Amino acid sequence: MSFFRVDNLHINLIEFQLREVSFCLDQGDYMMIIGPTGAGKTILLESIVGFWKPEKGRIWLEGSEITQELPEYRNIGIVYQNYALIPHFTVFENIAYGLKKKTKNGIGETVKDIAASLKIEHLLHRKPETLSGGEQQRVALARSLVVEPKLLLMDEPFSALDPRLRRETRHLLLDVLARRKTTVIHISHDLNDAWALANKLAIFRDGLLLQFGTIEDVFRRPQSRFIADFVGASILDGTVVANGSGPCLIDVGDFHLTSIDCTDPGKKVQVALRPEDIIVSKERPSGISAQNIIATRLERVVPEGRASFLHLAVNETELSVLVTNNAVAQLGVSPGDSIYAMIKSANVRIVQ
């Protein structure tokens, strides 16, 4: 019996629809939901808290069904992007709001504890409108966490924060969550959030849950080109050539790849590669086993912040590789040069 289960959920709100959404989480899981705007991600969170009535389907928490339960009895917290702090309450009153429904004693200490762990204890007497975005966000987190929800839902909680504040808040959040073993579902646009925080990943589009699995699974084995694009992987079409002993040999048109995944020879497959799993060198490397070594031509270098993407081509087939800017400089290559790409069989994954 899993800790949290959504079973075949359908929501119909005229403008938005969710269809056939099913997934399970274990206690302490951190699930990241990504997907384009309008995919129905917020509606999913609001349905889990109980603001929308499902047309069909069931929701289970800790073994009991909560599909028809009122939001106030579910013990599921929600944090919104715009924080939704109560404007006529002080920070203290905001944090204590839910606590007052549960207990009468020790509210002051409990509020101070959570405020200290989120570094907002100096703000307790202030009104929300006088706080910065990052401070408001931490108040909203404190308010949701202080009642110790069984499940915490977050709808793009960091999207209004600058990158530095984002990193800080992630660390604070991880610290607080680790102590409480809170199960989390978090919507984000930022893949870095997923890498930094989550162990499970779900991809939504047009009200459908396209793929759900561990972070590794979704990032390395995206189930479609759309998901691959979304998580930054490349997909190649190929045919299984042989699956004797050892790794599986796959013909992807312009070259062959070996993969630890396998299926019947002759079968058409798609393989997924992650740009950070590919290593490049100018000379042909020797003495490396279990590696695919592919001779390619460098098409162009696309800088992206502190790293760059190298676009490599073997005739018609393109590969993209993520390298640090430093490594590009050391490599000393320019477009048109030949370059060797290496990828482990373990990182060549058959998608379907």
Place this chain on the structure above:
Amino acid sequence: MAKKELFFWITISCGIIILAFILLPLIEMMTAPSFSMLKETIQDKDVVRSIWLSIYTAGLAALIAFIFGTPLAYILARTTFRGKHLIESIIDLPIVIPHPVVGIAILSVAGKNHWLGQFFSEIGIRIMGSVTGIVVVLTFVGLPFYVNAVKNGFESISPRLENVSRSLGASMFSTFSRITFPLAWRSMLIGIIMCSARAISEFGAVVVVAYHPMIAPVLLYERFESYGLKYSQPVAVWLVSVCLALFLILRILTLRNTKDE
């Protein structure tokens, strides 16, 4: 540059014309009666009674709008459903219907020929020519102003505040009283002011349903018809002054509370 200045002067001139258009007749009327006439008028029991009747029937209309209109405004602000625009249009109907028609429409259901009118007369409620009738008419014409003002007020409060409150264990009632109401009460007060201001100025519909007891606008009209402009002006001055004073007090009270927060 010259064109821009011309544009500027046209806008200013139009603004001044409009202000003068509104203020000139009002100032003229307010300053026309002599002090002794004003004093004499306010000692007239009929005048005092009619102004008082106007104020409290309008107040009652606003109270009814508050009690029944607040939940409706909340539903309209928070939900979308098929036919919502139709309901909003129905609520706006009293604004566009000519006033005497309102009176006639109300008499149509309150009269002896209608089952509702028969029911009312059986339980001893008289609409025609009664204070009850006046309140019914004033509520009818004032409701849209209250409902619309409060609906806008509710719409400006993020439903996410209520969602968060409920996720933290507060019931809908508790959420409404602790979060929604404190944030919306100012728009409710504005709704009450708008509704009672509209109600206090109603003449056409009231005169059809209840010529007597006389509310201030009816008394005003009667004085004008029987004795002329000079005798109706002091009553008008008192009515306007009392209304302005009341609304001013309400406004000041709300402004003071804004500062406190």
